[in-house]
Amino acid sequence: MTRPYRSALYIPGSRPRALDKARGLPVDVILFDLEDAVTPDEKITARATLAEELGKGGYGARLKVVRINGLDTEWGEDDAKAADAMDCDAVLLPKVNSAADVDALAALTGKPVWAMMETPLGILNALEIAAHPKIEGFVMGTNDLAKDLNTRTRDAMVTSLQMCLLAARAHGVVAIDGVFNAFKDEDGLKVECEQGRDFGFDGKTLIHPAQVAVANAAFAPTEAEIDLATRQIAAFAEAEAGGQGVAVVDGKIVENLHIVTARATLAKAEAIAKLETE
Ligand SMILES: CC(C)(COP(=O)(O)OP(=O)(O)OC[C@H]1O[C@@H](n2cnc3c(N)ncnc32)[C@H](O)[C@@H]1OP(=O)(O)O)[C@@H](O)C(=O)NCCC(=O)NCCSC(=O)C[C@H](O)C(=O)O
Numbered sequence: 001m002t003r004p005y006r007s008a009l010y011i012p013g014s015r016p017r018a019l020d021k022a023r024g025l026p027v028d029v030i031l032f033d034l035e036d037a038v039t040p041d042e043k044i045t046a047r048a049t050l051a052e053e054l055g056k057g058g059y060g061a062r063l064k065v066v067r068i069n070g071l072d073t074e075w076g077e078d079d080a081k082a083a084d085a086m087d088c089d090a091v092l093l094p095k096v097n098s099a100a101d102v103d104a105l106a107a108l109t110g111k112p113v114w115a116m117m118e119t120p121l122g123i124l125n126a127l128e129i130a131a132h133p134k135i136e137g138f139v140m141g142t143n144d145l146a147k148d149l150n151t152r153t154r155d156a157m158v159t160s161l162q163m164c165l166l167a168a169r170a171h172g173v174v175a176i177d178g179v180f181n182a183f184k185d186e187d188g189l190k191v192e193c194e195q196g197r198d199f200g201f202d203g204k205t206l207i208h209p210a211q212v213a214v215a216n217a218a219f220a221p222t223e224a225e226i227d228l229a230t231r232q233i234a235a236f237a238e239a240e241a242g243g244q245g246v247a248v249v250d251g252k253i254v255e256n257l258h259i260v261t262a263r264a265t266l267a268k269a270e271a272i273a274k275l276e277t278e
């Protein structure tokens with residue numbers, strides 16, 4: 001069944017209290033961070049803290065992804081080897097520039113790989129990165145990307161966001177939007193989540209628990225969408241039974257391709273309901 005990816009919360013691996021709090025948060029994905037949220041002084045203890053907390057369990061059915069430091073840093077290789085032994089579902093590699101970077105991580109872990117898409121070269125190579133057999137997810141790193149592009153606006157990053165989405169969709173890879181830094185600005189977060197949803201992202205990366213509910217709502221099918229999908233499936237089945245290839249619902253045509261979307265909408269709603277009861 002389709003797994004939801006509406007909310008992906010970063011948690012610094014160096015903060016045991018936050019790591020514990022996450023066990024009770026209704027997020028779909030946890031990004032356990034050893035990279036930018038952890039200071040150099042804390043890198044090695046954070047790695048041990050994270051291994052211990054993951055070993056204790058309690059994170060339920062949420063997807064557990066460990067973000068390691070880059071393999072060009074003094075911590076990256078040991079992080080990768082440690083993550084390989086941790087109770088997690090995937091390893092997230094920062095600042096991926098090419099498929100060769102994914103090869104380098106794949107040599108250190110048998111876990112699926114997720115890629116931070118946050119450098120100009122990485123964006124330009126999005127297709128080969130998405131095509132890598134170990135890649136299962138893209139996470140947009142809009143802070144690093146803004147820095148490298150020398151921009152102050154999300155508008156200037158839309159091309160990059162959409163290039164990554166195209167590559168992800170071409171290869172069946174999950175794609176999660178970047179963070180919204182102003183974690184106390186709920187209205188601003190909502191606008192950006194809606195935009196990410198309309199671009200086609202599966203969810204939003206988050207930095208604070210207060211952002212979870214907004215992302216979960218924005219990336220879930222609405223009641224109206226569920227109702228429409230249900231009626232489209234019924235109307236199309238009836239049309240097919242009568243020898244027609246097209247139905248009309250609410251004055252709009254419904255063809256086989258719309259039924260694929262309708263079924264995906266219902267499957268997502270079902271997956272969310274299942275995750276929320278686990
Ligand atoms: C932004 C923060 C530093 C704020 O922390 P804090 O001041 O502790 O917030 P609160 O006092 O409001 O916290 C309330 C309670 O919530 C817990 N908490 C806070 N943040 C998290 C979290 N991320 N996950 C789980 N729990 C969290 C606190 O422990 C409090 O709990 P309690 O004491 O029981 O009440 C902080 O939120 C933070 O550090 N966030 C993560 C920042 C981060 O991960 N940054 C790196 C990722 S962003 C990035 O790198 C993206 C990409 O690479 C790019 O380039 O764009």
Ligand SMILES: [Mg+2]
Binds near residue numbers: 036116118141143144
């Ligand atoms: Mg980054």
